[in-house]
Amino acid sequence: MLTRAGTIALRALVELARSPQSVLSGPELAKRQELPEARLEQILLQLRQAHLIEARRGRRGGYRLSRRADDLSVQEVLDAVGGRRQLSLEIESAEGAVGQAGQRLEQQLQQRLQRAMERELSELSVAELLFDQRSWEASLDPDQGLMLG
Numbered sequence: 001m002l003t004r005a006g007t008i009a010l011r012a013l014v015e016l017a018r019s020p021q022s023v024l025s026g027p028e029l030a031k032r033q034e035l036p037e038a039r040l041e042q043i044l045l046q047l048r049q050a051h052l053i054e055a056r057r058g059r060r061g062g063y064r065l066s067r068r069a070d071d072l073s074v075q076e077v078l079d080a081v082g083g084r085r086q087l088s089l090e091i092e093s094a095e096g097a098v099g100q101a102g103q104r105l106e107q108q109l110q111q112r113l114q115r116a117m118e119r120e121l122s123e124l125s126v127a128e129l130l131f132d133q134r135s136w137e138a139s140l141d142p143d144q145g146l147m148l149g
Contacts, residue, residue, distance in 0.1 A: 001117075006083020008035050009043050010129060013077055016053065017069035017130045025062040043081050050080035069127035078121065 002010075011033045016024060026044055030037040044063055047053045054066045065072065078084045 001084055002078070003081075003083050004039075005043055005046075005081040006078045008040055009047060009077050009081045009083055010074065010126070011035060012040060012044065012063075013047070013052070013065065013069075013072065013126045014130045014133055016063060016065050017072075017126050020065055020069065023056050023060065023062040023064050028062065046081045047077070050076070052077060052080055065126075069130060070125050072126040073122050074124040074126065074129065075118065075121040077126065084121075 012029050012035065015029055015033050024032075026041050027037055029035070029044075030040045044053065044055075048055050048063075051066055052072060053063045055061070055063055
């Protein structure tokens with residue numbers, strides 16, 4: 001469902017959301033999220049062109065979110081980088097009336113699933129993904145408890 005570009009973009013934005021006032025360089029983002037640096041730079045350019053992040057030049061330059069993580073939907077991010085594949089069910093062709101009705105039913109189901117996924121992605125924010133990541137990190141650390149929200 002997600003392309004590699006979509007996954008990289010979301011991981012980068014979650015890292016930027018972790019310290020919203022900070023400016024992080026591409027190499028630092030790549031290191032923190034264990035992402036391929038060259039591919040990340042291409043994706044950061046797309047995110048900047050979509051006005052989801054801001055770039056600062058210079059020795060202390062880098063990237064930061066252009067607005068609050070609560071206001072960035074996963075759908076926006078994925079749309080900016082071509083980050084998802086269309087849901088596709090295998091639909092067999094049919095000849096008879098019953099077979100054609102069944103085929104139409106399968107097509108309708110596919111359309112409903114696609115709309116439900118788009119609705120969910122538009123309501124899910126980068127801030128929620130950050131919360132999920134922090135919860136996973138806490139659950140992996142034996143000295144910390146599990147974050148529940």
